[in-house]
Each structure stands twice: as C-alpha cells, then as structure tokens.
Amino acid sequence: SQQGEEDPQALSIQEGENATMNCSYKTSINNLQWYRQNSGRGLVHLILIRSNEREKHSGRLRVTLDTSKKSSSLLITASRAADTASYFCATVLAQNFVFGPGTRLSVLP
Amino acid sequence: DTAVSQTPKYLVTQMGNDKSIKCEQNLGHDTMYWYKQDSKKFLKIMFSYNNKELIINETVPNRFSPKSPDKAHLNLHINSLELGDSAVYFCASSPTGLAGDLNIQYFGAGTRLSVL
Numbered sequence: 605s606q607q608g609e610e611d612p613q614a615l616s617i618q619e620g621e622n623a624t625m626n627c628s629y630k631t632s633i634n635n636l637q638w639y640r641q642n643s644g645r646g647l648v649h650l651i652l653i654r655s656n657e658r659e660k661h662s663g664r665l666r667v668t669l670d671t672s673k674k675s676s677s678l679l680i681t682a683s684r685a686a687d688t689a690s691y692f693c694a695t696v697l698a699q700n701f702v703f704g705p706g707t708r709l710s711v712l713p
Numbered sequence: 714d715t716a717v718s719q720t721p722k723y724l725v726t727q728m729g730n731d732k733s734i735k736c737e738q739n740l741g742h743d744t745m746y747w748y749k750q751d752s753k754k755f756l757k758i759m760f761s762y763n764n765k766e767l768i769i770n771e772t773v774p775n776r777f778s779p780k781s782p783d784k785a786h787l788n789l790h791i792n793s794l795e796l797g798d799s800a801v802y803f804c805a806s807s808p809t810g811l812a813g814d815l816n817i818q819y820f821g822a823g824t825r826l827s828v829l
Contacts, residue, residue, distance in 0.1 A: 634812075634814070635814070635816075637817065637818075644823075645822060645823070646717075646805075646821050646822045646823050647803070648820070649817045649818060649819070652817060654814075690754060694818075696811045696812070696816065699768070699769055699812070700769060700811070701758050701761075701811055701816065701818065702758070703755075705754070706754055706755075706756075
C-alpha cells in the first residue's frame with residue numbers, strides 16, 4: 605500500500621510561475637522527504653522535513669508539513685524550464701521506504 | 714567521482730536467463746538498497762542491507778537475491794528472468810538505516826532491464 609500519494613499527477617505551467625505539489629500519507633512519520641527525478645535519471649534528494657517542523661526552505665523550494673492532516677506540500681517558486689521533472693514524496697512505513705506515485709511537472713519556456 | 718554507481722546502464726536479455734547488476738557506493742554509508750521502478754514510474758523498495766545484514770526483504774520473488782561482499786557493494790542477482798521483470802532498477806544508499814534520522818537516499822543512475 606502506498607504511504608505517500610502526490611497530487612496532481614501532472615502539472616504544466618509557464619516559466620516564472622509557481623508550482624505546488626501535494627502529498628498525503630497515512631501513518632505517523634519521523635520525517636518526510638521530497639525527491640526529483642529527471643527523465644532517464646536517478647532520484648535526487650531535495651529536502652527533508654521532520655515531524656516537529658512545519659515549514660522548511662531551500663533556495664526556491666518551500667516545503668510545509670501538516671501532521672494533523674497528514675499532508676505536505678512542495679512549492680517551487682519562479683519555475684524554470686530546468687525544473688521539468690517528476691517529483692516524489694517519500695516516508696518510512698513499517699521498515700520500508702515508500703515513495704508516492706509522483707507528480708510530473710512540465711515547465712514551458 | 715560518482716557517489717553511487719551501478720552497472721550496466723542497459724541490460725537486454727532473453728526470458729529464462731540469469732543476470733546480475735552491480736552497485737558500488739563511495740560515500741561510506743551504512744545502508745544500501747535496491748528499488749524497482751515500473752513503466753508507470755512507481756518506485757518500490759526491494760531490499761536493503763545494513764552492515765552485510767539483510768534488514769528488509771520486501772515480497773519479491775526468490776529469483777531475486779542481493780549479494781553484499783562488503784559495505785560499499787550491493788549486487789542484485791536475478792535468476793530465470795521473466796517478461797514482468799522488465800523495469801528500471803535503482804541502487805541507493807543512506808548514511809543510516811531507515812529508522813535513523815539520516816535516512817536520505819542517494820540514488821544511482823539506474824539500470825534499464827528489458828526481458829525479451
């Protein structure tokens with residue numbers, strides 16, 4: 605069963621716009637992580653947010669965590685064509701590292 | 714230097730064959746993993762090794778077997794390949810095990826396996 609589920613499944617925006625992706629999970633967590641995967645490549649870790657944190661920033665990335673709603677969001681501000689990729693949230697569930705199905709982001713020039 | 718490297722990048726083989734994928738990490742991490750990503754991009758953990766001990770064995774067929782000669786290597790052996798094994802297989806490592814606070818995954822570039 606999936607622990608993390610992202611929405612939307614696909615998102616298409618213009619360069620310069622902001623992109624928001626959401627992730628929901630089912631059980632209590634220690635931390636939640638976001639990863640990016642460019643086409644044909646491995647996943648790259650973007651940001652980790654701990655269960656006692658509500659918001660975290662890294663460059664143009666902003667992640668929020670709402671443990672009461674069991675949800676997280678990833679905001680990419682001022683998007684660039686190079687941000688085109690799939691984005692996954694991931695958490696630990698029953699000794700497994702579980703990834704959501706991902707959001708495919710397309711940033712159009 | 715590549716942190717997590719896996720070979721080969723592409724693997725095309727016939728049904729019924731036995732094949733191996735190699736993985737090495739030079740990060741000094743304690744734990745290594747194998748993941749399978751299907752055609753819909755869904756990523757699922759297969760195995761993890763911590764200090765040469767298998768600590769997770771997700772419900773994968775026993776045709777798949779991980780082999781770790783040392784902390785820096787975790788190879789994946791697949792026997793009697795089937796059409797459904799076609800996927801991209803990723804190796805990864807993390808500084809700690811999954812229960813630790815440093816369970817950030819560092820991924821290799823993937824091996825695309827095609828079974829004909």
